[in-house]
Amino acid sequence: MATTMAWDEECDILVVGSGAGGMTGAYVAAREGLHVILVENSDKFGGTTAYSGGGMWFPCNAALRRAGDDDTMEDAREYYRACVGTRTPRALQDAYLDTGAPLIDYLEQDPLLQFVIYPWPDYFGRMPKARAGGRHIAPMLLPAAALGPLKAVLRPGLGEERRGQPAPEELWGGQALIGRFLLALQEKANAELRLNSELVEFVREGDRVTGAVVHTAEGSRRIRTRRGVVVAAGGFEHNRDMRARYGVPGNISGAMGPPSNTGLPILAGIAVGADVDLMDQGWWSPGLMQPDGTASFTLGFDGGIFVNQHGRRFLNESLPYDRAGREIIDQMADGRLTLPFWLVYDDRDGGMPPIQFPNLPFADPADYRAKGLWVDAPTLADLAETIGVPGDALAETVARFNGHADQGEDPEFERGVEAFDRLFTNDRPPLAPIVKAPFHAAAFGLSDLGTKGGLKTDEKARVLDTEGRVIHGLYAAGNSMAAVSGTAYPGGGNPIGSSMVFAYLAVLDMADMAAEIPAASAAA
Secondary structure, three states: OOOOOOOOEEEEEEEEOOOHHHHHHHHHHHHOOOOEEEEOOOOOEOHHHHHOOOOEEOOOOHHHHHOOOOOOHHHHHHHHHHHHOOOOOHHHHHHHHHHHHHHHHHHOOOOOOOEEEOOOOEOOOOOOOOOOOOOEEEEOOEEHHHHHHHHHHEOOOHHHHHHOOOOOOEEOHHHHHHHHHHHHHHOOOOEEEEOOOEEEEEEEEOOEEEEEEEEEOOEEEEEEEEEEEEEOOOOOOOOHHHHHHHOOOOOHHHEOOOOOOOOHHHHHHHHOOEOEEOOOOEEEEEEEEOOOOOEEEOEEEOOOEEEOOOOOOOOOOOOOHHHHHHHHHHHHHOOOOOOOEEEEEOOOOOOOOOEEEOOOOOOOHHHHHHOOOEEEEOOHHHHHHHHOOOHHHHHHHHHHHHHHHHHOOOOOOOOOOOOHHHOOOOOOOOOOOOOOOOEEEEEEEEEEEEEOOEEOEOOOOEEEEOOOOEEEEEEEOHHHEOOOOOOOOOEOOHHHHHHHHHHHHHHHHHHHOOOOOOOOOOOO
């Protein structure tokens, strides 16, 4: 708790992190006439958002309305509360629900920030007021050439970064969202965006955070903030020690966020008295095992079945990915499931796994086979022997599933009942019989899109201490904030949407606060 500090520079607002939340915070601050500095600890802007589909779950927003959406806030609130329950404060939930549409109105006043509907079903299809078309929007596509030299500082997509694929000529999803924010911020003279700048410490004086210490290649910079700091720096999925300390399932080999997501700003918040919540939680997914030893977020199964070490199915393979991941974690915890588990499928696609959206594009199939991650066999009995499961159990499991497929329904696990189950099969149940030899299996583990535990906040995104009191001048959003959705993942676009909302609310709160903050004391 510093009482004196020699500052190197000052600004109105310091934003930590450059994903959707950080960019929103910086843009709003600059647009409201405040001097903002954004610091990013890696060499590219975009965070986890740059890898993502860039979707936002904002009920009743203008983009949905333009497409003829007839949802109501009452229905959306009923659905969201049914998913989240009382795990997080109702005021926090309402802040998210009620702010998404006004945020889109605010952003779309800028021609560079435009959004379109992207139909994507809600993730709990049987909850009251779930919508098969979802409440989901995405940024408009962006020609890569429009970025000019900014393209060099935008974090590439996974295909480009990890597979060496050519850069696309048209950016979509998270790439388009971050790219559009970069273009919009380029026009703001009062916004400074800095790479390779790692926040390591907050400075607290009394009940207020008055600045931060940031490490750069040129040394440490002590930045005083007249209004406050917004932490939107992602989670801690790449910090082994923090994962172990807080009991986060899985490990960093399954983490899909950038390696720079190490949680240092969360630790800095804890060091100045901040409370945390949901620290054992993440945004989960089944993870296709990769030749380099990682497990990558995977969705869009239009065939095949998952089997455990006993050769038995153990879940609905087409569940929304976080629900599937949580079922995997639960079964691992009580010993019913060991890793890897296997996706068993037939030869209808020439040996390629029946996965429409691997997110990380497939490597050379020969690389998976060389590592024993994809296996082929002329019979199911041979396949069972190769993957180490009982042959009779696998044969019985496949025969029973094939019978269900012939009938067009799955009484065991109800695959195909909810709208999301049918998203990748033209609204048909994804029940393709496994009949065409040779037979195949692909190894799976557990993946995450990031941790979702972080600094505990109120409905204005103000960070709270362990007594529930506001730490003035310190705000959090995104995966640096304890997730507003608690242990649930109500729909695609919740992580990015909530990150943007709470960064927006943080800056609005700072923009309204009195500027009469005592001048910094200079150390002798």
